Amino acid sequence: MIKLEDIEKTYDTGSVTTPVLKGVSFHIEAGEYVAIMGASGTGKSTLMNILGCLDKPSAGHYRLDGTDMVNLDDDSLSRLRNRKIGFVFQQFHLLERATALKNVTLPLIYAEAYPGDAEQRAKGALGAVGLTHRMEYRSNELSGGEQQRVAIARALITDPTVILADEPTGNLDRKSGLEVLAIFKRLYRQGRTIIMVTHDLTVAEHADRIILLKDGTVAEDRVVPQPRDAEEELRTLSEEEETS
């Protein structure tokens, strides 16, 4: 479903050309939960941008659901993002003054046709991330963990092919981070495809496959034999809090 073939990305700043991705290839099938890992400067953000169709590779091919995005113009890329990709960012990126409900429906504004049941769908998505009681809250009235859950609901609203999460727990405390990971795990069990970029191995091990980037190439692509279970870790965490 996601096919990367020899993806290269070079940044050209006048005199200096910096190769960031030097031929990255991998496939991700529908229903997989993949973590892309790497230290900073290994090109994982660049790869994330290409996977999200926010940027084009300098060379290579990237097929998403059979479409090679390399040949698409900006308008078509925008449409592709709208229909097939659900983003979850480290900084949440919500509209501050808008309600959770409004934030969740945002992608639908840019859809070809605005669904008549948009509000129902948004409520459903917020329900799926456990925020039914926060629907009318403005995003700046929500905690970090809640904001990230609104962002996940927003990613779900268009029923995308893949959810792309860029350091989704990076700005959260441990408990909120685990809650987000628990939601991802639940979505994965429901059959969603999730790609999560992280530098943190303990976060990456919640996925069932890890692609390790090093120096602009894939250094390692391995299955996680025993993925961590966020629900269980949350339970342990609350027990610890009780005993202390």
Place this chain on the structure above:
Amino acid sequence: MRLLRIAREGFGALFAHRLRTFFMMAGTIVGIAALTVIMAMGKGTEKMVMKRVNTFGPRAIMLIAGGGKDLPPPDMSVTTLTLQDAEAVREQIAGLETVTPMAWNFRMSATRDANQTSSVVWGVEPSWHAAWNWYTVAGEEILDDDVATMARVCLIGQTVKRELFGGEDPIGQRIYINTVSLVVKGILERRGASPEGGDFDNRVILPITTAMRRVMNVDHIGAIRMITEDPSLMSKQAEQVRALMRERHHITPPREDDFRIITAMVIAQLARGASRTLSALLIALAALSLIVGGIVMMNILLISVSERTKEIGLRRAVGAAQKDVFAQFLTESLAVTFVGMLLGSGIGFGVCQVLAQVQSRPVVLSWQPFALGVAFALLVGTFFGVQPARKAAKLHPVEALR
């Protein structure tokens, strides 16, 4: 409608930042309000000019005894204008429909029994009626016979009638001008107030011969009124009359004219006064205010684009194309100028209402300033909105999200 949904996003931002929106709007509000008032005043002035020209007579040329400029009260002591001058004009100036001499005195006492009033007395020929388009509502007009026989008759205006006769019928009754007894043979139509504030209806009209010989005891006349056949010839005819009069009165440079010639065009110019220059200046100010307002709006929008970089990045990530972002920001600028235009028009109309109450000059409201306002709003909104909108649309999503 996708575009409508995107436009609504633009409105949302304006509502969320009301103070900022107001600052963006201020220039448009002031500019359009000023424009509305100026145009209404301009229209009012034109209406007043038309009224004055019509009162004066759109095809009339007046030759008045006594020199000087503009419109001072006629100088009754000047004795150089005569009936022979009128005859000469009649014979020598081509293209005049009517030439009618008038003898006048602007302050004579009119009495009837115990009632007395101070009145304007004009001695006229029968052609005076046509020359002023001023006839009687009752009784007879001045006829050739009256002039030929120096008849002791007169016509009286509505004010004189009221002052001397109250509710009685004056026709056939006797009044005294100074000590001369005259029979009222007709009542003049009501003319109302003059533009200078006088009363046209406070007037007694006599046969010119009666006036000169019996009442005023003069050999000169006060004025000659001419009606041209062709208004386009009016200036030329006025010059011809002037040359003729200077010749007849033996006036050579550097001596000034001992008469004035006033045409309908002069009346229009005088009535307009400086209003043209003034409104040109005010229109320039209004335009300046619109442009400055547009620049302010553009800058606030540019700042707003910088502030909202992340928001733009997010919108691009969830599927907004460049043109969608462009449309959203252009909606903001157009909404600002359009709402500003509505508010400005409203304020302008309000100011006009107040002006109409307090000012002597009329203020005429019309749809034109509103239409012009719509055009300006679209123009300013587009012109100053395109650059911020383009800046927003051109942001690279990856950099915007960083």
